[in-house]
Amino acid sequence: MSSHYDVLGVSPEATGEEIKKAYRKLARNLHPDMNPGPDASDRFKAVTHAYEVLSDPQKRRVYDTTGNENGNDSGFGGAGHAGQGFAFQDIFDTFFGAGGSSGPASRVRRGQDALISVRVELKDAVFGVNKKLDVDTAVTCPTCEGSCCRGNSQPERCDICGGSGQVQRAVRSILGQVMTAAPCGSCEGFGTVIKDPCNECNGQGRIRSRRSMTIKVPAGVATGTRIQLGGQGEAGPAGGPAGDLYVEIRVNNDATYVRDGDDLHATLNIPMTAAALGTEVSLETFDGGQQIDVKAGTQSGEIITLKGLGVTHLRGYGRGDLKVHLQVETPVRMDQAQEDLLRQLAKLRSEQYTEGKLAASGGMFAKLRDRLGNF
Ligand SMILES: [Zn+2]
Ligand SMILES: [Zn+2]
Known part of the structure; x- marks a missing residue:
């Protein structure tokens, strides 16, 4: 070289x-x-x-x-x-000629994509929902149907550039005077001018319009999921095709359930006696009433998994699980009879507890340790 x-x-x-x-x-x-x-x-x-x-x-x-x-x-x-x-x-x-000396520009262009966001409830994310939306976009002008012209008039050839859409201009450079092509200011590079523009769209061929539409929000969406609706975005100028409409989903927080991926988590408080003796509990879920079996000797923090009652997988089949975290409630505000009974129980179980022993295992600690490593 x-x-x-x-x-x-x-x-x-x-x-x-x-x-x-x-x-x-x-x-x-x-x-x-x-x-x-x-x-x-x-x-x-x-x-x-x-x-x-x-x-x-x-x-x-x-x-x-x-x-x-x-x-x-x-x-x-x-x-x-x-x-x-x-x-x-x-x-x-x-x-x-890298600057595009390829003749006049077209008025007709594809419109831009539009983005709106929509809020849904967690239950809607679990099962999917039809959602009514108000969408505000440009649409092709209904009066001129995108021709930009009033009545039957037509765009006319630009006198300034002779229809080429470009004008030559002398530019000083290190090579001396060179001619450069620039878009014609009179016709904005289109090569034609609209002498008699449509009243409704001012010769743009499109107007802003608000419309209602119903979209299908599929089951499994999460905050940030975008649904693409082809050709529902901004209409292009001069009858150009519309861009796409993106609907971005926001899922509201739920008072009861916390979502983790496609699993749902919730807490069920059970009385100490029920935890000790065991019981059948009926629970209201997104899928209606469910019977769950709380086993005798249930500890606080134990989880009962209800398979397939979580969020639907957005891609693929099936659903996540509903995980019910059991929380054992210690009785408070006992009357004398209850207190006497509990003292008697403690005595029977030799649980006059006065000396403790620390242990770094079990329940919440084990989980924390798994997450944080050694501690
Ligand atoms: Zn119009
Ligand atoms: Zn021109």
Whole structure:
């Protein structure tokens, strides 16, 4: 690969002025108007890149010492080429048409996507729900149906740009005067003007409108789940197709249940006597009444799992579980008879408890230890 000096045809001792002069001359010769050869563009890029490095004293120093710039060659067209008061990309666009000299722009464009959020209850997330929404988006103008014009009138060719949508402008640059194409200010680059715009949409072809719609929120959604509704977003200008509507779900916190993935957790308080003796308890759940069996000798913190009564899996089949955390309630505000009975029970069980022993095991501690590691 030839050096940047070779590319510009100057010696490594060339002054900044000599480098600039050499570059000007080469760049002019490689202008596509003068030199439409297929590799003119590539050579111009190489020449411009060489100039970009050698015209910057700091980059030139790095290049002279390491043989490349910045220790790694990012190639042409990367970031950082537009410094030094000289926009290389602009020159490129001018010479090689990267700026889109491909005729007038179309008025008709696809509309943007729209995003709204909707709140649902936890029960709705468990089973899914149909939700009525008010959506405020642009819609194609019903009066002109997107033509933008009043009645049967039509857009007319722009006099200023002759329908090309672009005007030529002379720009001063290091190469001297170059012509550059810019969107026509009169027709905004469309090549046509609407002389008699539709009253309802002011010639935009779309208006804002509020509409009600009912969406199906599938079972299993969580806060942050987005439902995509194709073509329900903002209508494009001039009858352009609508973007998509995204409905973002927010699930309200529930007074009873805490959700963890697709499992639900809730606490059931049971009296000490029921925990000791065991009992059958009927429970109201999202799925209606359930009988659960509290075994004799139940400890606080034990969990009864009701399989398949959690949240529906959003993808795939089945549901999570409902985990009922049992909380044993110690009696308070006992009358004398109750207190006497309990004292008698304590005596029968030899539980006149006066000496404790600390232990780091069981129940909540075991769980905490699992989570925190050794403690
Ligand atoms: Zn209209
Ligand atoms: Zn124009």
